[in-house]
Amino acid sequence: MKIFNLSCYVLAYVFFVVPFAGAATEAQAAAIITEYADAQKLWLAEMKLAPNAASLQMIRKKQPDAAAYGKRLKRLLNRDLDKQWTLKYGAWLLENDTNLTASSQRALLNALEKNHIKSPQLGSFVMAMVYLRQNNEPMRAGKIPLRSRGMQLLEKIKITNPDPKVQGQAALSLALMLSSLGEGGQVMRQRLANLREAVKKSADVKVGNTVVADIVKDQLYIITRLSNGREAPNLIGGDSAGRVVNLRDYRGKVILLVFWSSFDTDLARMDKALKILRRMNQINAEKPFAILGVNRDSLENLRALEADRIVTWRNISDPEGKIAKAYRIGSWPHCIVLDQDGVIRYGGAIGSFADAVVTDMLRPKPAVKTP
Numbered sequence: 001m002k003i004f005n006l007s008c009y010v011l012a013y014v015f016f017v018v019p020f021a022g023a024a025t026e027a028q029a030a031a032i033i034t035e036y037a038d039a040q041k042l043w044l045a046e047m048k049l050a051p052n053a054a055s056l057q058m059i060r061k062k063q064p065d066a067a068a069y070g071k072r073l074k075r076l077l078n079r080d081l082d083k084q085w086t087l088k089y090g091a092w093l094l095e096n097d098t099n100l101t102a103s104s105q106r107a108l109l110n111a112l113e114k115n116h117i118k119s120p121q122l123g124s125f126v127m128a129m130v131y132l133r134q135n136n137e138p139m140r141a142g143k144i145p146l147r148s149r150g151m152q153l154l155e156k157i158k159i160t161n162p163d164p165k166v167q168g169q170a171a172l173s174l175a176l177m178l179s180s181l182g183e184g185g186q187v188m189r190q191r192l193a194n195l196r197e198a199v200k201k202s203a204d205v206k207v208g209n210t211v212v213a214d215i216v217k218d219q220l221y222i223i224t225r226l227s228n229g230r231e232a233p234n235l236i237g238g239d240s241a242g243r244v245v246n247l248r249d250y251r252g253k254v255i256l257l258v259f260w261s262s263f264d265t266d267l268a269r270m271d272k273a274l275k276i277l278r279r280m281n282q283i284n285a286e287k288p289f290a291i292l293g294v295n296r297d298s299l300e301n302l303r304a305l306e307a308d309r310i311v312t313w314r315n316i317s318d319p320e321g322k323i324a325k326a327y328r329i330g331s332w333p334h335c336i337v338l339d340q341d342g343v344i345r346y347g348g349a350i351g352s353f354a355d356a357v358v359t360d361m362l363r364p365k366p367a368v369k370t371p
Contacts, residue, residue: 029076032073036064043064057310063267066097070100087122090112091127091128093108113153120166122157122166123166129150129177130176132146151174151177172195178194207336218328226336228346232257235326235346240315245314248342251340252340253289253340257337259296259324259333264298264333276350289362292326296315297319299319302315302317
């Protein structure tokens, strides 16, 4: 067991292959993420001003590559993960670089555990741990899955870190990660306990553009109003032609409610999601099924996407995100499957699992034999 732990810590010093020449500075790291933020802001502005679908598609291909900036940042931080200032930039990598390898993520966790477990500056990294992703890491006997490793570390931080605010943020991060494990009794009790601890110890701590107390409030709303088996709150909006769309009018059909935009995630992942949605819409065209999108693009962009048949389903235009906020959408794109009575049966990523839930719900039920 000691050999395994030693190998884990060694990973923190092989964060990438080619080391940065000379000691890294926080100013250099800050310059990289500022450059990315400026490029992303400019790209989004161009996306919103695209005059037609062809222009929109061309601009989409110019999306700043977070992985490229991440590579530069990893190279810079390589030998300095023991320094406290690197925590902020490790958090940026977890949140923004969707291609960050599992080994690099483990290196960040190991550096934290070895060097920073009692740091009062751990908050931003702790919150970024919700973005831990397996990224096709092969499972090996005796090796803890990456997200399980993260949750174990959060439990340790809650006990070990002397700062109550950090403890509260670790509890919140753990509650958010537990939500991916389903809604069973034990998991739900753990989620609620961690949410209570979070609001008790760190209610006023800022997380991005909000505070811990508001995140906890949203999570409690999700648990009580948006969990599986709950009737979905009604939503009303206007489509790209200005016609009123009322979710209740779709009763009697299986609904795939999709919260999305053309600038969600990276280009390849978004194109894959759109392809899945077009296929689901096509193969279920003759069945009691409908996809209803809630879209954050500008109205002009949405119309262009629909005109070019990149989007083949009806969408509510929600450029200011008011409907998405009412549904407490925290990750994009996101889908919710509703049954014929408007009851939530699945919430999560667009992909094979959502497709399977829809397929099962549309399968003809065997006739009930009467005695």
